[in-house]
Amino acid sequence: MRETLMRRWLVEDFGLGVVEIAPVGHGADVAAQVWQAKTVANAYAVKWSGAGSNTGHQVAAFLADSGIEGVPEAVRTVDSGLWSVHAKKRLTVTPWIDGARAAETGLTDEQWTQYGVLLRRVHDAEPPERLRNALPKRSPVDSRIPELAEQIDARLTTEPPEDELEERLAAVWKEHADTITRLLTERPPEPSGPRVVCHADPHLGNVLVNASVHLIDWDDVVLAPREQDLMFMLGGMGSLGPTTPEQRSAFFTGYGDVEPDPDAVAYYRHVRAVEDVVLWAEQAITGPDREDSLSILSGVLEPGGLAHLAANGRG
Incomplete structure (x- = not known):
């Protein structure tokens, strides 16, 4: 049908x-x-x-x-x-685009440099005033997170689990309660730097590679400080971002001179960590792919994961 x-x-x-x-x-x-x-x-x-x-x-x-x-x-x-x-x-x-998904194949140093060139061109773009004014200043997801987080926390800490997977989810939530509490209650101040067009989700899951590097899935575009996107290149995204100093250097060779504001990077890392924790927990409850969602959530919360780094001010 x-x-x-x-x-x-x-x-x-x-x-x-x-x-x-x-x-x-x-x-x-x-x-x-x-x-x-x-x-x-x-x-x-x-x-x-x-x-x-x-x-x-x-x-x-x-x-x-x-x-x-x-x-x-x-x-x-x-x-x-x-x-x-x-x-x-x-x-x-x-x-x-008939190309490989970079999340599965990774990028060579040359491709990381190409990707840096691409993202810099996005950030340097100057859309018409009408379009610039229409861009959201933060992710639409951000506004629904607090209420959703409260609902999920109540369900996993006060209600009996509906099945074995939810029981395991509640155990993960309890194990990392300190990290989750810090994420939900200690949000850094929002940065006030110059705003540019940001893709807002430029990890390797949204990159395709053939003869060129392609950035797809533009649903979440925002007008924000460039650190909104550069956070993904500056630690915390595991295999979905640069994983070695050489890869990071290759990316910034293409991107060009920039001095990211560490406080802005910390802010966007924190926001993304909260979204990942809450939304993967929600999907582990409601589906689809509940088992995979629980696995991803566990990785986000483990030492070295994005939530752990954000809650402890590292990365």
């Missing part, structure tokens, strides 16, 4: 006569579905999402139209729009 709807929407909205379509399983965004659609001549990435804001897709289209290599271009609708809407979710289409 969903495949039939997708085929119809792609013809009616984008003028694409699809001969083959299949879901793509990558990504942690439970609010989005991604498909690969093929016409006789081309392949496309199709995303149907209720996450983030529509300004993210507008920014990505602006960056691609500005000639920034590595940002997927937007396929326009038959009415020259950037997306269509079905069931209150955006349907967007970009050309399919």
Whole structure:
């Protein structure tokens, strides 16, 4: 049924006569579905999402139209729009990038340098005033975290577990209660530095590699100090960021001269850690992929994980 709807929407909205379509399983965004659609001549990435804001897709289209290599271009609708809407979710289409996922293959030093060049071009971009003013100043996820954290904490500490996996989740939550409490109650002051266009989630899970390096999934774009993105390159993201001094050096060779504000880096590390703890715990309760979600949460909370580093002011 969903495949039939997708085929119809792609013809009616984008003028694409699809001969083959299949879901793509990558990504942690439970609010989005991604498909690969093929016409006789081309392949496309199709995303149907209720996450983030529509300004993210507008920014990505602006960056691609500005000639920034590595940002997927937007396929326009038959009415020259950037997306269509079905069931209150955006349907967007970009050309399919036939490349390896960097989260699985890693990046060579040369590719880290290419990625540095790409992210610097994003940060140096100057969108039209209308678009700049429309950009959120912080992640939409951030506003719902406190209430959700309170609900999850109450469930895992005062209510009997509904099954064996939730029992294990409650044990992890209890084991790391001190770290979680510090994360939820000791938020650093928000930085006030100059704001630039930030992808907000530029870890290797959102990077594809072929002859070039490509940054995908622009749903969460914000207007923020560049440390919002550079935090991912400055410790705490495990294998989803640079893991050696050589890789970090290669990235900044491409990115260019910059002196990140350590307090701003600490702030964005803290914010991301809170999001990871709360949202992975929620997904471990509600699904999908409950077992994997619990495993990821455990890694985030262990020594060396992002939450542990953020709560202890290290990284």
